[in-house]
Amino acid sequence: MNISVVIPLLNEEESLKELHDWIVSVMQSNSFSYEIIFIDDGSTDDSWQIITKLSEANPNVKGIRFLKNFGKSQALHAGFAKAEGNVVITMDADLQDNPEEIPELYQMISEEKFDLVSGWKKKRFDSYFSKNLPSKLFNWAARKTSGVTLxxxxxxxxxxxxxxxKHIDVYGEMHRYIPVLAKNAGFINIGEKVVKHQARKYGKTKFGMNRFINGFLDLITIWFISRFGRRPMHLFGSLGVIMFIIGFGFAFYLGVDKLFINPTGRLITDRPQFYIALSTMIIGSQFFIAGFLGELILRTKRQQQRYFVKEEF
Structure with a gap:
């Protein structure tokens, strides 16, 4: 199979038929063998009924339906697990992504041998202050932190x-950082293509301003995992050593001062240096404990429950 198109969605009943017909037209005009995988992330409208009808009319359409809304990352994870095509294309279901871009994206993967190609909506039809400006700041921070120049x-x-x-694990809200996850997994041939962005035709966006806050928090997580995910003791141990040395230095100073320099002076517990020494030594010990726990967790296999599938065909 040439292409798997993976489409996560939430309450997009108005656009599904039009999107399906558009994708099919592109596939047929380019003689691609394909499948379209719709992942219904807990929709409360008639999205699943429409997907079912599309599948009955077109055997290349497949569907996954979650019991509830688990998020875009979980939907992509389920779609990736099911995808069989040599090239996997992801796109949103709101008709803002243009299926006409698929042939060039396919060529970049199959012929130019890119591992991953990310679209770049250079000209956007969204509000500047609510979407474009925060997105530019977010992308700048992601580039600086991850080293992926998208x-x-x-x-x-x-x-x-x-x-x-098949080799990356998309969880939480990490769908924004799939290129970074791919790079960390060893897939370094990452490209970018300017794509057409279209104004939303139906409904309204499912993402609010909180996605940027969550995105920056996830960015910190990605940075930490990239740098210290396999060696947490290197970070926490270093911080613990620094804090412990600071605390021990204050404690040593207080001891020398009390024993040899000013034995009749104030009690050690009346001096602020005592509390600095006590606090930093305790914090240093806690950093050490955090590092040890991180190492133990890495060596403990655990099964994560990501999503519950209600129906699938």
């Missing part, structure tokens, strides 16, 4: 080789 981490239109999607 202009648009948030673009839902991306292409992957099948090997990439």
């Amino acid at each position: 202009n648009d981490f948030n673009c839902g239109l991306k292409a992957y080789s099948n090997q990439v999607v």
Whole structure:
């Protein structure tokens, strides 16, 4: 199979039929073998009924339905697990991503041998202050922190080789950082393509301003995992040593001062240096404990429960 198109969605009943027909037209005109995988992330409208009807009319359409809303990352994870195509294309269901971009994205993966190609919505039709400006700040911070030089981490239109999607683990809200996850997994041939962005035709966006706050928090998580995910003691141990040395230095100074310099002076517990020494030594010990726990957790296998599938075909 040439292409798997993975489409996570939430309450997009108005756009699904039009999006499906558009994708099918592109696939047929380019003679691609394909599948379209819709992941219904707990929709409360008629999205699943429409997906079911599309599947009955087109055997290339497949569907996954969650019991409730688990988030875009979990939906992509389920879609990646099911995808069979040599090239996997992800796109949003709101018709803001243009299926006409699929042939060039496919070519960049299959012929130019990119591991991953991310879309770049260079010209956007969203509000500048509510979406464009925060997005630019977010992308700048992501570039500086991750070392992946993409202009648009948030673009839902991306292409992957099948090997990439089978080797990365998308969880939490990490869908924004799939290129970073791919890079950390060893897939370093990452490209970017300017894609057309279209104004939203139906409904309204499912993401608010909180996505940028969550995005920056996830960015810190990605940075930490990239740098210290396999060696947490290197970070926490270093901080623990620094804090413990500071505390021990104050304690040593207080001891020398009380024993040899000013034995008749104030009690050690009446001096602020005592509390600095006590606090820093306790904090240093806690950093050490955090590092040890991190190392133990890394060596403990655990099964994470990500999502519950209600129906699938």
